[in-house]
Amino acid sequence: MDQRPNPDPGSKLPRTNLLLGGLTIGFVALAALFAKDPWGHVAPPQNIPLVDAKFLETTPWRRTYTDMVKAKEDMSDYDCYGCHEKNKPPPIRYDAKGKIVIPKEHSNIVMGHGSHDRNDLCYNCHNEQNLVTLQVRDGRELKFDNIPPLCGSCHGPTYRDWENGAHGRTSGNWDFSKGESTRLSCANCHNPHAPRIPTREPAPGPHPMRSAEKTSALTPTHH
Ligand code: HEC
Ligand code: HEC
Ligand code: HEC
Ligand code: HEC
Structure with a gap:
């Protein structure tokens, strides 16, 4: 009769070692595979371009009368009575279509206040009795x-x-009680004579957590 010997309790040890050894080899092999990345699933490091410095520019678009006085610039354009006579308001002239005619002495002025020139009349803003x-x-x-x-x-x-x-720009303290805060004048952004602000290119949005190639289809191209 072929009788198997009773399993020796000591023989469990080599089987456990064998199992552990096998597992170790398995994991080491996996680690090596992952390190080698044969499937290419690891996203390549992202090359996030810096935002163009023009989007960080904080200098106001326009300089006002006040800015020019502060910088001691040539103020001859504001010397109205260097050319005009007191108590003789300059007459407003219109062309055949009823559009205001700008004299060549004021050719730096391009009128276009509102669509359809709704507010192009000089004396809506300038005081004809006192031009300054x-x-x-x-x-x-x-x-x-x-x-x-x-x-x-x-x-x-x-x-x-x-x-x-809520409109325009406040610099300094938003909580006015905490210290100085300055607000840009309307004329720092809008030209009073032609106040429409030209359309600007928006700054790019935040960069998503995806690789560049995968998002390129979603990112608008910049010129
Ligand atoms: C360099 C000279 C000069 C200066 C400085 C000057 N003007 Fe004139 N301006 C003229 C002349 C010339 C005319 C056209 C002649 C006229 O109608 O008297 C004119 C015309 C005008 C008109 C009529 C415009 C139109 O479309 O018919 C207004 C309004 C006016 N000026 C306002 C001003 C004001 C306000 C100032 C100062 C902020 C000023 N001017 C400074 C020379 C000047
Ligand atoms: C006498 C009244 C009057 C004054 C003063 C006036 N505006 Fe206007 N503004 C108008 C009218 C009217 C329009 C045209 C609205 C329309 O076309 O629907 C207009 C339009 C505008 C627009 C829209 C322009 C566009 O084409 O979309 C801006 C911006 C503006 N004004 C800014 C200013 C600023 C800044 C000042 C001060 C320097 C000023 N306005 C002073 C009457 C005025
Ligand atoms: C909506 C209001 C408004 C109207 C309309 C307007 N102006 Fe002005 N103008 C101003 C303001 C405000 C300033 C000061 C600008 C600044 O600080 O940048 C100014 C500045 C000026 C100046 C001095 C600076 C320069 O650009 O030469 C002259 C001259 C002038 N205006 C003439 C005129 C004449 C002429 C007309 C009509 C054809 C006219 N303005 C219509 C608001 C107006
Ligand atoms: C820091 C710049 C800045 C200042 C200061 C500023 N604005 Fe504007 N304003 C803008 C911009 C930007 C727009 C939007 C233009 C567009 O949508 O095309 C605008 C739009 C407007 C419009 C068009 C209607 C609207 O509300 O969308 C009016 C009117 C106007 N501004 C008036 C003023 C007046 C009045 C002041 C001063 C009391 C002023 N702005 C100060 C930047 C400025």
Whole structure:
């Protein structure tokens, strides 16, 4: 009779070692495979381009009368009575289509306030009785260094947004009680004579956590 010997309790040990050895070899082999990356599933390191410096530019687009005075620039354009006579408001001339004619002495001015030239009349803003001031709808006379209330007299809602910091740009402290804060004048961004702001290219959005090739189809091309 062929009788198998009783299993020796000591013989369990070599079988366990064999198993552990096998597992170790298996894991080492896997680690080597992953390191070699034969399937190419590991995303290549992303090359995230820096945002073009033009998007970080904080200099206002326009310089106002106030900025020019501060920088001691040539103010001859504002010397209205160097050319005009007191108490003789310059007459406004129109062409056959009813469009305002700009004299060559003021050829630096291109009028285009609103679609259909709705606010191109000089004396809607300039004071014909005193050319060196601006006139507001309610009769107030303003100096050239105080433009926002002039604009606000016709653009009430935008003016109130601006006053509260929702339109235009506030620099410094947002909490006015914590210290100084400055607000750009309307004329730092809008040309009073032609206030529409030209369309600008938007800055690129945040970079997604995906490789460049996979997202390239979603990213708009920049010129
Ligand atoms: C370099 C000289 C000069 C200066 C400085 C000057 N003007 Fe004139 N301006 C003229 C001349 C010339 C005309 C056309 C002749 C006329 O109608 O009296 C004119 C015309 C005008 C007109 C009529 C425009 C039109 O379309 O018919 C207005 C309004 C005016 N000027 C306002 C001003 C104001 C406001 C200032 C100052 C902020 C000023 N000017 C500074 C020379 C000047
Ligand atoms: C919507 C209001 C508005 C209208 C309309 C307007 N102006 Fe002005 N103008 C201003 C303001 C505000 C300034 C000061 C600009 C600044 O600080 O940048 C100014 C500046 C000027 C200046 C001095 C600076 C320069 O660019 O030469 C002249 C001259 C002038 N205006 C003439 C005119 C004439 C002429 C007309 C009509 C054809 C006219 N303006 C229509 C608001 C207006
Ligand atoms: C006398 C009234 C009056 C004053 C003062 C005035 N505006 Fe206007 N503004 C208008 C009218 C009217 C329009 C045209 C609205 C339309 O076409 O629907 C306009 C249009 C505009 C637009 C839109 C332009 C566009 O083409 O989309 C801007 C921006 C603007 N104004 C800014 C200003 C600024 C800045 C000032 C002060 C320098 C100012 N306005 C002063 C009456 C005024
Ligand atoms: C920091 C720049 C900046 C300043 C300061 C600023 N604006 Fe604007 N404003 C803009 C821009 C940008 C737009 C949007 C233009 C567009 O949508 O094409 C705009 C739009 C407008 C419009 C068009 C209607 C609207 O609300 O969309 C009006 C009117 C206007 N501004 C008036 C003013 C007045 C009045 C002031 C001052 C009290 C002022 N802005 C100050 C940048 C400025």
